[in-house]
Amino acid sequence: MELVATALGWLGAIALIAGFLFIVVFYFRGAFRDYIDYRAINVPSPDEHRFAVALGSLSNSLGTTGDVIGFWFEANEIQSARLEAIQSAKRCIHFETFFMTPGRRANDFAAAVAERAAAGVEVQLVVDHYGTKKLPAKYWKRLEAAGVEVRFFKSFSWKAPFDYAGRTHRKLLLIDGKVALIGGAGISDFWDGQKKFGDTAPWFDFEFCLEGAVVSVLEGMFMQHWAAARGTVDLGAENFHPDPPGATMILVTPGDAPSNLSSSIRALFTTAIFAAKEKVWIASPYFLPDHQSRQALIAAKKRGIDVRILTCGPHNDKKLVYYASGELYGGLLRAGIKIYEHQPSMLHGKCLLVDDKWVSTGSANFDPRSFFHNDELNISTAEPQMVQHIKGIFHTGIERSQLISMTDWRTRPLWKRIIGRLVLFLQSQL
Numbered sequence: 001m002e003l004v005a006t007a008l009g010w011l012g013a014i015a016l017i018a019g020f021l022f023i024v025v026f027y028f029r030g031a032f033r034d035y036i037d038y039r040a041i042n043v044p045s046p047d048e049h050r051f052a053v054a055l056g057s058l059s060n061s062l063g064t065t066g067d068v069i070g071f072w073f074e075a076n077e078i079q080s081a082r083l084e085a086i087q088s089a090k091r092c093i094h095f096e097t098f099f100m101t102p103g104r105r106a107n108d109f110a111a112a113v114a115e116r117a118a119a120g121v122e123v124q125l126v127v128d129h130y131g132t133k134k135l136p137a138k139y140w141k142r143l144e145a146a147g148v149e150v151r152f153f154k155s156f157s158w159k160a161p162f163d164y165a166g167r168t169h170r171k172l173l174l175i176d177g178k179v180a181l182i183g184g185a186g187i188s189d190f191w192d193g194q195k196k197f198g199d200t201a202p203w204f205d206f207e208f209c210l211e212g213a214v215v216s217v218l219e220g221m222f223m224q225h226w227a228a229a230r231g232t233v234d235l236g237a238e239n240f241h242p243d244p245p246g247a248t249m250i251l252v253t254p255g256d257a258p259s260n261l262s263s264s265i266r267a268l269f270t271t272a273i274f275a276a277k278e279k280v281w282i283a284s285p286y287f288l289p290d291h292q293s294r295q296a297l298i299a300a301k302k303r304g305i306d307v308r309i310l311t312c313g314p315h316n317d318k319k320l321v322y323y324a325s326g327e328l329y330g331g332l333l334r335a336g337i338k339i340y341e342h343q344p345s346m347l348h349g350k351c352l353l354v355d356d357k358w359v360s361t362g363s364a365n366f367d368p369r370s371f372f373h374n375d376e377l378n379i380s381t382a383e384p385q386m387v388q389h390i391k392g393i394f395h396t397g398i399e400r401s402q403l404i405s406m407t408d409w410r411t412r413p414l415w416k417r418i419i420g421r422l423v424l425f426l427q428s429q430l
Contacts, residue, residue, distance in 0.1 A: 036261050038270045038292065040271065043271070045355065046272075046275055046357040046358035047357050047382075051358070054271070058267050058271050059251075059264045059265070060262075061253040061268065061380070062252045063249060063251055064214045064216075064217045064249075064252060065212055065244065065247030065248055066210045066247060067210065067247065067248060067383065068210060068381075069179070069209050069210070070209030071206065071207075071208045072183075072207045073393070074191075074203070075205070076192075078183060078205065078206070078207040079108065079191075082109070082207070083108060083112050085173060085179065085181055086112040086173070087112060087116070088175060089175050090121065090176055091176045091177070091238065092177065092238075093116060093121060093122070093123045094172075094173075095113070095123075095124070095125050095126070096125070096168060096171070096172045097128065097132075097172075098128045098131040098170065098171065099131040099132070099186030100127060100132040100135055100187040102135055102136070102139070104189055106135065106189075109187050110139065110142065110143055113125070113143065114146035114148060117143075117146045117148045124149045125143070126151050126152075126222065126226055127151075128168050129152040129153060129155045130167055149231065151226060151229030151230065153229055167374050167375070168374070168375045169363045169364070169370065169374040169376050170221075171183055171185060171186065171377075172218060172222060172377060174215065176238075177215060177239040177240070178211060178215060180211075181207055181208070182209075182363075182377065183206055183362075184349055184363060185205045185348065190203065190317065197317055198315040199345040200345060201345040203346040203347070203348045204349055205347075206389075206393055210250070210379070212248075212250075213242060214379075215241070216241050217252045218377075219239045220240075221254050224254075248381060248382070250379060250380070250383070251360075251379070252377070252378075253362075253376075253379075253380065254375070255370070255374070255378070257375065258371060259372065263372055265371055265376050266372075268360060269282075269293070269360070269364075269366065272354050272358065273296045275358075276305050278355045279307075280354055281308045281353040281394050283347070283351045283393070283394065283397060284309075284310075284350050284366035285316065285350070286312070286321050286365045286367045286369070287309060287311040287328075287366050287367065288321065288325055288328065288366070289366055289367075290371070293366070294328065298331065298337070301336050301337050307338070308337070308339075308340065308398070309337065309338070310340045310342065310401060312342060312346060312347050313341035313343045313347070315342075315345055315346055316346050323419045324420045325420075326409070327424055329409050333404070333405075333409055334406070339403070340397070340401035340402065342401045343400055343402055349393060349397070350362065350363065351390050351393060351394075353390050353394060356387065356391060358381070359382075359387050360379070360380035361378065361380075362378030362379050363377050364376040364378050
C-alpha cells in the first residue's frame with residue numbers, strides 16, 4: 001500500500017507540473033491576449049467608388065487590375081485545368097501550396113511539372129513543410145532530378161519552435177508571368193471524396209484563373225515566400241507588367257505573418273461585413289468566428305441584412321473543428337442568421353459575397369488559424385463574371401445543404417458539446 005501511495009503521489013506531482021507548464025506555455029503564446037476590436041463609421045457600400053480604396057487600405061491589400069478568364073468546380077475540373085496550364089508553360093511555372101498527399105493527383109502533378117522542367121521550363125515550387133509531410137523524400141528527389149526546384153516553407157527549427165505554427169495556406173499557380181490560377185484545393189486524392197470522412201461525392205471546391213496586371217502582384221507574393229525559403233528571386237521584366245487602362249479593379253490580400261493586432265484577412269472580412277447593405281453570405285469549411293466577428297454578423301442581421309453561413313456538415317476532415325463550430329451557432333441562430341451544413345461531401349470552398357456586388361475568395365477560412373497564424377492569399381473584386389460565379393457556388397451549395405434550426409442545435413448530443421467546448425479553448429493555439 002505504501003508503494004501504491006508513493007506512486008500515486010509521484011503521478012499527482014507530475015500531473016501538477018505538466019498542468020503548470022501547459023498553462024505557462026499558453027500564457028507565453030498569448031492565449032489570453034486582447035484582440036483588436038474593429039469599429040467603423042461612414043462605411044462605404046460596395047458599389048461606391050471609394051469602397052475598394054477604403055477596404056484595401058484597412059486590410060493591407062494591394063490594388064491592381066485584371067480579368068477572370070476561367071472558373072472550375074470540383075476535383076476533376078480543377079486538376080484538369082491545372083495540368084493543362086502547366087503543360088502550356090513555355091518559360092516558367094511558379095507554384096505554392098499548403099497540402100499534398102500521396103496518390104494519383106500528386107503523381108499526375110509530378111509528371112506534368114517534371115516534363116516541363118526537362119523541356120527547359122523553369123519550375124519552382126514552394127510547398128508547406130507541415131502540409132506535405134505525408135509525401136516521401138523520394139517524391140521530391142524525383143522532381144529535383146528532373147530539374148524542378150523545390151523549397152519547403154518553414155521547416156521545423158529548434159531556434160524558434162513556435163514559428164512552426166505559422167504555415168503557408170496558399171494555393172497559387174503562375175504560368176509564364178501571364179496567368180494565375182487560385183483556389184482552395186490541395187494536390188490530393190482527398191478532393192475526390194473519402195470514405196473515411198463519409199463522403200459520397202467529390203469535395204465542394206473551386207478554382208479560378210486571372211490574367212492582367214494582377215498576375216505581376218501575385219508573382220511578387222510568390223517571390224516573397226521563395227526568398228524566405230532561400231531561393232533567388234527573378235525580378236525580370238517578363239514577370240512584372242503595368243496595369244492597362246480601363247481594366248477591372250482587384251484587391252490582393254496577402255495576409256503575411258498575421259498577429260492579434262495586425263490581421264489583414266480579419267480586417268478584410270470585418271470591413272466587408274460592416275459595408276453590407278443587403279447581403280452577407282460566407283462559405284468556409286472551418287467556421288470559427290471570434291467574438292468580434294460574431295458580433296459583426298449579428299449587428300448586420302439586426303440592420304436587416306440577409307446573413308447566411310455555408311459550412312461543413314457531418315462529412316468533413318476535421319471532426320473536432322466541426323464540433324467546436326457547432327458550439328458557436330447559438331447566438332447566430334437566435335439573431336436569425338441562417339446556417340447551412342453541406343451534406344453529400346466535404347465543403348472546402350471559401351468565399352464571401354456582399355450585396356451581389358463584391359466578392360472575396362482564395363485560401364482564407366473564417367477561423368483563428370487563417371486570421372492570426374497562416375499566410376493566406378485572397379482576391380477581392382466587383383468583376384461581374386466573378387460575382388456571378390460565386391453567386392452560383394452559393395446557390396449550388398445551399399441546395400445541397402441542411403438548414404440548421406434552433407431545435408437541431410439544442411438537441412445535439414452532450415458529448416459533442418463537451419468536445420466542442422474543449423476544442424474552442426485550444427483552437428487559437430493549434
